[in-house]
Amino acid sequence: MATSPTIPENPGAITASWLQQAFKSGGNPNLPAIQDVALEEIGAGVGLVGRIFRCNLTYRGPEPHGPQSVIVKLSSPHRETVEIARTLRLYQREYAFYTTLAPEIPLRSPQLFYGNFDDASHRFVLLLEDLRSLTTADQIEGASATQARTAVRAVAEMHGRYWNRVDQPPVSGFHSSSTPERHSLVQAVYQSSLPTVLERFGYLFPDSLRRLAEEFGSSMVGYLTAVAAGPMTFTHGDFRLDNMFFGRGSGEFAAVDWQVSGIASGLSDVAYFMSSSVSTAVRRQIERDVLTEYHGIVHASGVHDFTLEECWRSYRQNMLGCFRTPIIAGGQLDFTSDRSRQLADVFLQRTLTAIGDLNAKEFLPTRS
CATH class of the missing domain: 3.90.1200.10 (Aminoglycoside phosphotransferase (APH), C-terminal lobe)
Structure with a gap:
């Protein structure tokens, strides 16, 4: 049985080794070996109650069959924001959605590769499909x-x-x-x-x-x-x-x-x-x-x-x-x-x- 990886306390803990372990724990043991990961923070400055990182992956071997990139979502580094999230059960709710309901609803959401939530600290992590093949729109401009x-x-x-x-x-x-x-x-x-x-x-x-x-x-x-x-x-x-x-x-x-x-x-x-x-x-x-x-x-x-x-x-x-x-x-x-x-x-x-x-x-x- 795969050992669940720890919840990263900061983006520096999102390493190739951590991602490999997370994929394995989440039911993807045959993913090619990850050689390196390059992180970029996305969504900063838009009022997020947490941090989101795109992880661009490099694999060992000439023909990798894993995703080129994935999304990692972490709890906020700010104590005040975490307390708001705890009061409103924000991280707990999202973790529960992806682990219990997402596969059955008719509205598409990113595939969950791995998730973990710690009730005592109210810290969480989600390893998700990157939807970069789809397009986004600017909320300030507004939807067509x-x-x-x-x-x-x-x-x-x-x-x-x-x-x-x-x-x-x-x-x-x-x-x-x-x-x-x-x-x-x-x-x-x-x-x-x-x-x-x-x-x-x-x-x-x-x-x-x-x-x-x-x-x-x-x-x-x-x-x-x-x-x-x-x-x-x-x-x-x-x-x-x-x-x-x-x-x-x-x-x-x-x-x-x-x-x-x-x-x-x-x-x-x-x-x-x-x-x-x-x-x-x-x-x-x-x-x-x-x-x-x-x-x-x-x-x-x-x-x-x-x-x-x-x-x-x-x-x-x-x-x-x-x-x-x-x-x-x-x-x-x-x-x-x-x-x-x-x-x-x-x-x-x-x-x-x-x-x-x-x-x-x-x-x-x-x-x-």
């Missing part, structure tokens, strides 16, 4: 109409598979967004983050949306309870353009970064994507058509008790909840690079505009 439709079609297939069928393993073992404890935790983190966001990005908030952001924080538990009363499915949770890969052929698509995957409203993925990753102009142009197609795919999967009108209402309701991610991230993460600051600006501006466009304030719980 074609890319947006491709992404929503793909996530609709996944949502339809598990729609109101989340009580069976392996999905039942995943984090649920519908627990009272979760609601209170998210509310507390949101409310502690909002003052910092208003200080950093206050120029993006019209007075009406500043007030709405504050009111949403104080009434979040009631809002989340109302959302949880609707249909539940398995969701990606961070369904935005920086986590997507597109093929050159029609419809080819893959998603990465499953750290916040779990049980939630399916329309939360759609609202989050449309508000964060599609320019306001494109969103306004395709929004209705995209939701109609999403509903059709979910309906075709056997969900016949969810009308198009209910789908649109759930989308608008979940759009109000899109306050959470940019405000929590904007208040908790460090935006030291120009890229991360620009991304936060665009993300928040699009979200605020979408919340206003869809009159999502309607779904703010009334105070008794």
Whole structure:
């Protein structure tokens, strides 16, 4: 039986020997001998809760049959970020996704070659397929109409598979967004983050949306309870353009970064994507058509008790909840690079505009 390699504490520990052992432990004992590995960090400066490295491999022998490159994902070197990840179970969730659910879902994700998670330290490692043969898009620029439709079609297939069928393993073992404890935790983190966001990005908030952001924080538990009363499915949770890969052929698509995957409203993925990753102009142009197609795919999967009108209402309701991610991230993460600051600006501006466009304030719980 292969011995599991240790979880690397830093990129210097990702050696040819470590990779060979990881491949063997993960069920690839016949991989050619790795002679050397060259690391390059990718995704730096975009608010990642961890570090990602592309490992370019050199093999011994003239005709190697192993991958030319792989991806290694590690936990963050920053203690504060690791504590956020521990509180929200981010690394644990992604490890669980790749080891239990990824092989069966209809939405493509990178193949897992090896994974390990240590509960005591909350450190983890994932050795993944490199999707460099696919293309990416710039979240700041935003998805094209074609890319947006491709992404929503793909996530609709996944949502339809598990729609109101989340009580069976392996999905039942995943984090649920519908627990009272979760609601209170998210509310507390949101409310502690909002003052910092208003200080950093206050120029993006019209007075009406500043007030709405504050009111949403104080009434979040009631809002989340109302959302949880609707249909539940398995969701990606961070369904935005920086986590997507597109093929050159029609419809080819893959998603990465499953750290916040779990049980939630399916329309939360759609609202989050449309508000964060599609320019306001494109969103306004395709929004209705995209939701109609999403509903059709979910309906075709056997969900016949969810009308198009209910789908649109759930989308608008979940759009109000899109306050959470940019405000929590904007208040908790460090935006030291120009890229991360620009991304936060665009993300928040699009979200605020979408919340206003869809009159999502309607779904703010009334105070008794």
